[in-house]
Each structure stands twice: as structure tokens, then as C-alpha cells.
Amino acid sequence: MSTVDITKDLENATLIVTSVFAASPDRVWRLWADPRQLERWWGPDPYPATVVDHDLRPGGHVSYYMTGPEGDQHKGYWCVMEVEPPRRLVFEDGFADATGEPDDDLPLSRAEVTIEIVDEVHTRMTIESVYDTTADLEQVLAMGMEEGIRTAVEQIHALLAEG
Amino acid sequence: MVVHMGLTITDERADAVFGALADATRRDILSHAMGGDLGVSELADLYPMSFAAVQKHVAVLERAGLVRKRPEGRRRVVTTDMDGLLDARVVLDHYEELWRGRVARMHDLLDDDDLPS
Numbered sequence: 001m002s003t004v005d006i007t008k009d010l011e012n013a014t015l016i017v018t019s020v021f022a023a024s025p026d027r028v029w030r031l032w033a034d035p036r037q038l039e040r041w042w043g044p045d046p047y048p049a050t051v052v053d054h055d056l057r058p059g060g061h062v063s064y065y066m067t068g069p070e071g072d073q074h075k076g077y078w079c080v081m082e083v084e085p086p087r088r089l090v091f092e093d094g095f096a097d098a099t100g101e102p103d104d105d106l107p108l109s110r111a112e113v114t115i116e117i118v119d120e121v122h123t124r125m126t127i128e129s130v131y132d133t134t135a136d137l138e139q140v141l142a143m144g145m146e147e148g149i150r151t152a153v154e155q156i157h158a159l160l161a162e163g
Numbered sequence: 164m165v166v167h168m169g170l171t172i173t174d175e176r177a178d179a180v181f182g183a184l185a186d187a188t189r190r191d192i193l194s195h196a197m198g199g200d201l202g203v204s205e206l207a208d209l210y211p212m213s214f215a216a217v218q219k220h221v222a223v224l225e226r227a228g229l230v231r232k233r234p235e236g237r238r239r240v241v242t243t244d245m246d247g248l249l250d251a252r253v254v255l256d257h258y259e260e261l262w263r264g265r266v267a268r269m270h271d272l273l274d275d276d277d278l279p280s
Contacts, residue, residue: 004266006259011231013251017262023273031269041268044261109258125269127262131254 017127025115028123029086032056032113039064047074056083062091063100075100079107089113108132176228183227188212189220192241196230199242203232206241 007016021028031037035054043049047066054062062078075096082090092107111129118124183189188210195201195209207217221241224230232239 004263006262008255008259010251010255013254015255015258015262017266019266019270021270021273023276027273027276028269031272037272040272041265044264129258129262131251131258 013131015127015129015131017129018124020118020122020124022121023123025086025117025123028115028125032089033085035062038062049076056080056089058082063096077102081110087115179227180229183223183229186220186223188217189224192217192220193224193229193243196224196241196243199233199240199244202235202238202240204238 004017004019006018008014009016031041033056035051038054039049039051042051042064043066046069049064049066051062051064056062058081060080060083062080064076066074066076068074075098076093077096077100078091078093080089080091082088090110090112092110094107094109095103097103109129109131111127114126114128116124116126184193191209192206195206203218203221204214206221207214210217221230221232224241225232230241230243233242233244234240
């Protein structure tokens with residue numbers, strides 16, 4: 001059983017996400033540092049991500065695209081700021097236009113990931129993200145709504161299938 | 164639970180709001196907050212009670228979601244203006260759901276490690 005704790009700070013538009021894994025810090029780090037792992041969890045279900053560039057160094061970039069249910073593509077990027085494997089990762093993330101250029105002067109968020117040992121078999125991962133509420137959110141919200149509708153439809157199907 | 168105009172208000176929220184309004188001083192603070200230009204210290208000067216007591220009243224109103232403190236220079240202005248918060252709330256609710264999904268998928272990936280290949 002896995003749990004995730006999320007604290008919201010409205011005044012500072014900040015989210016703090018914490019979860020404990022039965023895995024080593026190196027293994028948890030790999031979720032972020034291995035592009036083939038990253039693309040398996042970064043995008044929400046109807047928008048799986050494909051990571052294209054993945055340069056995890058200060059000043060480096062990660063570029064990816066998410067593919068929607070209609071085949072629509074949404075490009076995104078990370079600007080990597082700090083990297084201290086396997087303990088710490090700081091990056092800004094945002095959407096990119098069709099050519100891969102950041103869509104806005106403002107990134108959507110700045111995230112700080114901290115990975116720490118809890119005991120011999122457990123590792124705690126904490127992500128503190130600060131969001132820019134004035135950035136263009138239409139795309140993000142549209143994707144969120146689509147996911148919500150999809151989930152609701154799936155639940156209805158499941159209920160009907162139960163008979 | 165109260166459902167009104169498509170919006171669900173929990174009993175908890177209703178209790179907090181009515182509890183906040185059940186005090187005359189708090190109702191007075193709320194009417195000043197609608198003007199939105201008094202800081203906490205300036206508000207405290209209006210009432211024959213300690214600063215700490217006024218702070219507590221403001222805290223009750225804040226927890227009920229009726230006022231918020233808007234930073235203005237070194238002052239913290241007590242105001243009813245929720246516009247700024249609404250945007251933040253929508254954004255954070257969305258990202259909370261997004262991160263719940265991401266962390267669940269991370270756990271799934273790590274669980275896959277344990278499966279025989």
C-alpha cells in the first residue's frame with residue numbers, strides 16, 4: 001500500500017508532495033534520471049509522455065511531448081537548475097510550442113525534489129512545487145478536465161458492467 | 164451537506180462559516196474587511212481587547228474562508244477579496260490530482276521491479 005501526502009499553501013501557490021517508497025534512494029532517483037522511467041509516470045493517463053532530450057545537469061534541458069487521445073501532441077520542457085544525485089533535483093517546467101520553444105516567458109512551476117533515506121529499506125521523496133498562477137493555464141486545465149471526464153466515463157462503464 | 168446552485172457545501176464548511184459569524188466582534192471585523200483597507204493592527208485599535216484576541220478572531224474568519232490577509236508592504240490587510248485565491252485554488256487542486264496520479268504511477272513502476280521477469 002502506498003500513500004502520498006499533499007499539503008497546499010494557497011497564499012504561496014505551493015504544493016508539497018511527500019511519499020515513502022520501499023526502495024533505495026538510487027532507485028527512486030532513477031525514476032527521474034532515467035528518461036525511459038520518467039516517461040512512464042510523468043504524463044497523466046490520457047496523455048502519456050515521451051521524453052526526447054534528457055540532460056540532467058545544471059543548465060540542462062529535458063524535452064518531452066504528451067500524446068492525447070486524439071493523437072494531439074503537447075510539448076513540454078524542463079530547465080534543470082540543480083542536480084545532486086541521488087538526493088536533489090531542482091527544475092522549472094512549462095509548455096513549449098510546436099518548435100520546442102518555451103510557450104511563455106513564465107514557466108508553469110519551479111519544482112524541488114528531495115530524496116532522503118528513512119531507514120534501510122525506505123526512502124522519502126518530497127516535491128515542493130511553486131506554481132505561477134498568472135501563466136496561461138488553459139491548456140493545463142483543458143487536459144485536466146478531459147482526464148476528469150474520461151475517468152468518470154470509465155467509472156460509469158465499470159458500474160454498468162457489474163450489472 | 165447542502166447543495167445549492169451546483170455547489171456542494173460540506174457540513175464542516177457550513178459550521179465554520181456560521182461559527183465565525185456567531186460573534187459580534189467578528190461580524191464587525193468582517194464588515195471592515197469588505198472595505199479591504201485595514202491592517203491587523205489598525206483593526207485591533209478599534210476594539211477594547213488585546214491584540215492577541217483580535218488576531219484570534221481574524222484567524223477564525225480566515226479558517227472559515229471569509230477573509231484573507233493580503234500583504235501590502237509591511238502591512239497585512241484583512242480583506243474579503245477572494246479573487247486572487249480562486250485562481251490559486253483551481254490551479255493547486257488540479258496539480259494535486261496530477262501529482263497523486265504521478266506518485267501512484269511511480270509506486271507501480273517500483274512494484275514492477277518485484278515481479279519475476
